[in-house]
Amino acid sequence: MNKLVITSDGSHTIYVPELDEHYHSIHGAVQESEHIFIRSGFDFCQANPLHIFEVGFGTGLNALLTAIKAEQGTREVIYTSIEKYPLEEYISGQLNHYNFAGERGRAISSLISSAPWGTMNSICRNFRLMKIAGDITKEEVKGKFDLVYFDAFGPEKQPDMWTLWIFEKISMITEKNGILVTYSSKGDVKRNLRSAGFRVTRLPGPPGKREITRAIKI
Numbered sequence: 321m322n323k324l325v326i327t328s329d330g331s332h333t334i335y336v337p338e339l340d341e342h343y344h345s346i347h348g349a350v351q352e353s354e355h356i357f358i359r360s361g362f363d364f365c366q367a368n369p370l371h372i373f374e375v376g377f378g379t380g381l382n383a384l385l386t387a388i389k390a391e392q393g394t395r396e397v398i399y400t401s402i403e404k405y406p407l408e409e410y411i412s413g414q415l416n417h418y419n420f421a422g423e424r425g426r427a428i429s430s431l432i433s434s435a436p437w438g439t440m441n442s443i444c445r446n447f448r449l450m451k452i453a454g455d456i457t458k459e460e461v462k463g464k465f466d467l468v469y470f471d472a473f474g475p476e477k478q479p480d481m482w483t484l485w486i487f488e489k490i491s492m493i494t495e496k497n498g499i500l501v502t503y504s505s506k507g508d509v510k511r512n513l514r515s516a517g518f519r520v521t522r523l524p525g526p527p528g529k530r531e532i533t534r535a536i537k538i
Protein backbone atom coordinates (compact mmCIF):
# COMPACT_ATOMS: atom_id res chain seq x y z
CA MET A 321 0.00 0.00 0.00
CA ASN A 322 1.29 3.50 -0.89
CA LYS A 323 2.77 5.47 2.03
CA LEU A 324 3.06 9.19 2.69
CA VAL A 325 6.67 10.28 3.32
CA ILE A 326 8.13 13.65 4.39
CA THR A 327 11.04 14.75 2.16
CA SER A 328 13.99 16.96 3.18
CA ASP A 329 12.23 20.28 2.45
CA GLY A 330 9.25 19.23 4.61
CA SER A 331 6.93 18.50 1.67
CA HIS A 332 5.24 15.15 1.18
CA THR A 333 5.91 12.50 -1.39
CA ILE A 334 4.48 9.02 -1.81
CA TYR A 335 6.39 5.77 -1.57
CA VAL A 336 5.25 2.84 -3.74
CA PRO A 337 6.47 -0.40 -2.11
CA GLU A 338 5.77 -2.61 -5.17
CA LEU A 339 8.25 -0.54 -7.22
CA ASP A 340 10.45 0.59 -4.32
CA GLU A 341 10.06 4.06 -5.79
CA HIS A 342 9.03 7.54 -4.61
CA TYR A 343 6.87 9.98 -6.58
CA HIS A 344 9.44 12.74 -6.01
CA SER A 345 12.97 13.24 -4.75
CA ILE A 346 13.37 12.45 -1.07
CA HIS A 347 15.74 15.48 -1.00
CA GLY A 348 12.71 17.75 -1.37
CA ALA A 349 9.57 17.16 -3.44
CA VAL A 350 8.56 20.81 -3.86
CA GLN A 351 12.17 21.88 -4.33
CA GLU A 352 12.58 19.28 -7.12
CA SER A 353 9.35 20.19 -8.86
CA GLU A 354 10.15 23.92 -8.78
CA HIS A 355 13.66 23.37 -10.09
CA ILE A 356 12.85 20.97 -12.94
CA PHE A 357 9.36 21.77 -14.10
CA ILE A 358 8.83 25.39 -13.11
CA ARG A 359 12.23 27.09 -13.44
CA SER A 360 13.71 24.87 -16.21
CA GLY A 361 10.44 24.40 -18.10
CA PHE A 362 7.65 26.89 -17.40
CA ASP A 363 9.92 29.94 -16.92
CA PHE A 364 12.06 29.00 -19.94
CA CYS A 365 9.19 28.43 -22.38
CA GLN A 366 7.94 31.64 -23.98
CA ALA A 367 4.72 30.35 -25.60
CA ASN A 368 1.58 32.38 -24.97
CA PRO A 369 -0.97 30.89 -24.60
CA LEU A 370 0.95 27.98 -23.12
CA HIS A 371 -0.24 24.42 -23.72
CA ILE A 372 1.37 21.98 -21.27
CA PHE A 373 1.22 18.18 -21.36
CA GLU A 374 2.25 16.17 -18.30
CA VAL A 375 3.04 12.48 -18.18
CA GLY A 376 2.14 11.29 -14.66
CA PHE A 377 -0.31 13.58 -12.82
CA GLY A 378 0.46 11.77 -9.54
CA THR A 379 -0.17 14.02 -6.55
CA GLY A 380 -0.86 17.04 -8.77
CA LEU A 381 2.14 18.90 -7.33
CA ASN A 382 3.43 20.08 -10.73
CA ALA A 383 -0.09 21.18 -11.66
CA LEU A 384 -0.46 23.12 -8.39
CA LEU A 385 2.86 24.99 -8.74
CA THR A 386 2.06 25.75 -12.38
CA ALA A 387 -1.43 27.04 -11.54
CA ILE A 388 0.02 29.38 -8.91
CA LYS A 389 2.53 30.75 -11.45
CA ALA A 390 -0.19 31.12 -14.07
CA GLU A 391 -2.50 32.98 -11.71
CA GLN A 392 0.27 35.38 -10.74
CA GLY A 393 1.28 35.98 -14.36
CA THR A 394 -0.32 37.13 -17.59
CA ARG A 395 -0.15 34.00 -19.74
CA GLU A 396 -3.10 31.71 -20.28
CA VAL A 397 -2.09 28.13 -19.40
CA ILE A 398 -3.94 25.06 -20.63
CA TYR A 399 -2.66 22.00 -18.76
CA THR A 400 -3.37 18.41 -19.81
CA SER A 401 -2.11 15.57 -17.64
CA ILE A 402 -2.37 11.81 -18.01
CA GLU A 403 -2.38 9.39 -15.08
CA LYS A 404 -2.73 5.61 -15.15
CA TYR A 405 -3.35 5.19 -11.43
CA PRO A 406 -5.26 8.18 -9.99
CA LEU A 407 -4.56 8.47 -6.26
CA GLU A 408 -7.18 7.48 -3.76
CA GLU A 409 -8.76 10.36 -1.83
CA TYR A 410 -7.54 8.97 1.53
CA ILE A 411 -3.94 9.65 0.49
CA SER A 412 -4.26 12.73 -1.76
CA GLY A 413 -6.32 14.42 1.00
CA GLN A 414 -3.36 14.24 3.38
CA LEU A 415 -0.78 15.90 1.12
CA ASN A 416 0.76 19.09 2.52
CA HIS A 417 1.87 20.60 -0.83
CA TYR A 418 -0.48 23.58 -0.53
CA ASN A 419 1.58 24.78 2.47
CA PHE A 420 4.39 25.49 -0.01
CA ALA A 421 2.25 27.30 -2.56
CA GLY A 422 1.45 30.61 -0.87
CA GLU A 423 -1.86 31.98 0.34
CA ARG A 424 -3.84 30.67 -2.66
CA GLY A 425 -2.27 27.20 -2.34
CA ARG A 426 -4.99 25.55 -0.30
CA ALA A 427 -7.92 26.75 -2.44
CA ILE A 428 -6.21 25.97 -5.75
CA SER A 429 -4.99 22.57 -4.55
CA SER A 430 -8.50 21.64 -3.53
CA LEU A 431 -9.92 22.72 -6.92
CA ILE A 432 -7.25 20.69 -8.72
CA SER A 433 -7.84 17.51 -6.75
CA SER A 434 -11.64 17.72 -6.96
CA ALA A 435 -11.67 18.59 -10.70
CA PRO A 436 -13.50 15.86 -12.63
CA TRP A 437 -11.40 13.64 -14.90
CA GLY A 438 -11.89 13.71 -18.66
CA THR A 439 -13.13 17.29 -19.02
CA MET A 440 -11.52 20.74 -19.18
CA ASN A 441 -11.84 22.58 -15.85
CA SER A 442 -11.28 26.24 -15.14
CA ILE A 443 -9.25 26.21 -11.91
CA CYS A 444 -8.22 29.84 -11.40
CA ARG A 445 -7.35 32.94 -13.42
CA ASN A 446 -5.22 31.91 -16.43
CA PHE A 447 -5.26 28.18 -15.64
CA ARG A 448 -7.38 25.41 -17.16
CA LEU A 449 -6.84 21.74 -16.41
CA MET A 450 -7.76 18.50 -18.14
CA LYS A 451 -6.91 15.33 -16.17
CA ILE A 452 -6.98 12.18 -18.30
CA ALA A 453 -7.29 8.84 -16.49
CA GLY A 454 -5.36 6.67 -18.91
CA ASP A 455 -2.18 4.88 -19.90
CA ILE A 456 0.27 6.87 -22.06
CA THR A 457 1.49 3.60 -23.63
CA LYS A 458 -2.05 2.95 -24.93
CA GLU A 459 -3.99 6.21 -25.06
CA GLU A 460 -4.04 8.36 -28.18
CA VAL A 461 -3.29 11.90 -26.99
CA LYS A 462 -4.80 14.70 -29.06
CA GLY A 463 -3.48 18.24 -29.35
CA LYS A 464 -0.19 20.08 -29.76
CA PHE A 465 1.82 21.18 -26.76
CA ASP A 466 4.47 23.85 -26.17
CA LEU A 467 5.83 22.29 -22.99
CA VAL A 468 5.98 18.69 -21.76
CA TYR A 469 6.55 17.74 -18.14
CA PHE A 470 7.83 14.17 -18.48
CA ASP A 471 7.42 12.88 -14.93
CA ALA A 472 7.12 9.09 -15.15
CA PHE A 473 8.61 6.72 -12.59
CA GLY A 474 12.34 6.17 -13.13
CA PRO A 475 13.71 4.35 -16.18
CA GLU A 476 15.09 1.57 -13.95
CA LYS A 477 11.63 0.96 -12.47
CA GLN A 478 9.46 1.57 -15.54
CA PRO A 479 11.62 1.12 -18.67
CA ASP A 480 8.55 0.97 -20.95
CA MET A 481 7.88 4.66 -20.21
CA TRP A 482 11.26 5.85 -21.51
CA THR A 483 11.48 4.09 -24.87
CA LEU A 484 12.06 5.60 -28.30
CA TRP A 485 8.45 4.68 -29.14
CA ILE A 486 7.07 6.74 -26.22
CA PHE A 487 9.29 9.73 -27.05
CA GLU A 488 8.21 9.52 -30.71
CA LYS A 489 4.62 9.61 -29.51
CA ILE A 490 5.42 12.67 -27.37
CA SER A 491 7.37 14.26 -30.23
CA MET A 492 4.29 13.99 -32.49
CA ILE A 493 2.25 16.13 -30.08
CA THR A 494 5.01 18.66 -29.33
CA GLU A 495 5.13 21.92 -31.29
CA LYS A 496 8.29 22.80 -33.21
CA ASN A 497 10.63 24.49 -30.70
CA GLY A 498 8.47 23.03 -27.94
CA ILE A 499 10.25 22.00 -24.75
CA LEU A 500 10.36 18.78 -22.76
CA VAL A 501 11.79 18.69 -19.24
CA THR A 502 12.49 15.62 -17.16
CA TYR A 503 14.50 14.69 -14.11
CA SER A 504 16.34 11.81 -15.79
CA SER A 505 19.66 12.42 -17.52
CA LYS A 506 20.36 8.77 -18.27
CA GLY A 507 22.26 8.09 -21.49
CA ASP A 508 19.51 5.91 -23.02
CA VAL A 509 16.89 8.55 -22.27
CA LYS A 510 18.89 11.28 -23.98
CA ARG A 511 19.63 9.01 -26.97
CA ASN A 512 15.93 8.15 -27.37
CA LEU A 513 14.97 11.81 -27.13
CA ARG A 514 17.50 12.72 -29.85
CA SER A 515 16.23 9.90 -32.10
CA ALA A 516 12.68 11.16 -31.56
CA GLY A 517 13.58 14.60 -32.92
CA PHE A 518 14.69 16.61 -29.88
CA ARG A 519 17.86 18.61 -29.28
CA VAL A 520 18.98 17.64 -25.79
CA THR A 521 20.62 19.83 -23.15
CA ARG A 522 21.87 18.82 -19.72
CA LEU A 523 21.18 21.21 -16.86
CA PRO A 524 22.31 21.18 -13.22
CA GLY A 525 19.87 19.23 -11.05
CA PRO A 526 18.16 20.06 -7.75
CA PRO A 527 19.71 18.89 -4.44
CA GLY A 528 20.54 15.17 -4.61
CA LYS A 529 20.66 15.09 -8.44
CA ARG A 530 23.64 16.08 -10.53
CA GLU A 531 21.90 16.70 -13.85
CA ILE A 532 18.46 16.92 -15.43
CA THR A 533 17.40 17.09 -19.07
CA ARG A 534 15.78 19.79 -21.15
CA ALA A 535 15.01 18.89 -24.76
CA ILE A 536 13.81 21.13 -27.58
CA LYS A 537 11.79 19.77 -30.49
CA ILE A 538 13.63 20.47 -33.72
Ligand SMILES: C[S@@+](CC[C@H](N)C(=O)[O-])C[C@H]1O[C@@H](n2cnc3c(N)ncnc32)[C@H](O)[C@@H]1O
Pocket residue numbers: 342343344375376377378379380381382383402403404405406454455456457471472473
Ligand atom coordinates in the same frame (compact mmCIF):
# COMPACT_ATOMS: atom_id res chain seq x y z
C1 LIG B 1 7.00 10.28 -10.59
S1 LIG B 1 5.27 10.08 -10.37
C2 LIG B 1 4.59 11.60 -10.90
C3 LIG B 1 4.60 12.72 -9.93
C4 LIG B 1 3.63 13.79 -10.30
N1 LIG B 1 3.96 14.51 -11.51
C5 LIG B 1 3.40 14.72 -9.14
O1 LIG B 1 3.53 15.95 -9.32
O2 LIG B 1 3.06 14.23 -8.08
C6 LIG B 1 4.89 9.08 -11.80
C7 LIG B 1 3.42 8.98 -12.12
O3 LIG B 1 3.24 8.32 -13.38
C8 LIG B 1 2.09 7.50 -13.28
N2 LIG B 1 2.13 6.46 -14.33
C9 LIG B 1 2.76 5.26 -14.29
N3 LIG B 1 2.59 4.60 -15.45
C10 LIG B 1 1.84 5.40 -16.24
C11 LIG B 1 1.32 5.24 -17.56
N4 LIG B 1 1.57 4.15 -18.30
N5 LIG B 1 0.56 6.24 -18.08
C12 LIG B 1 0.31 7.36 -17.33
N6 LIG B 1 0.78 7.56 -16.08
C13 LIG B 1 1.53 6.58 -15.53
C14 LIG B 1 2.21 6.95 -11.88
O4 LIG B 1 0.99 6.40 -11.41
C15 LIG B 1 2.64 8.18 -11.10
O5 LIG B 1 1.57 8.93 -10.64
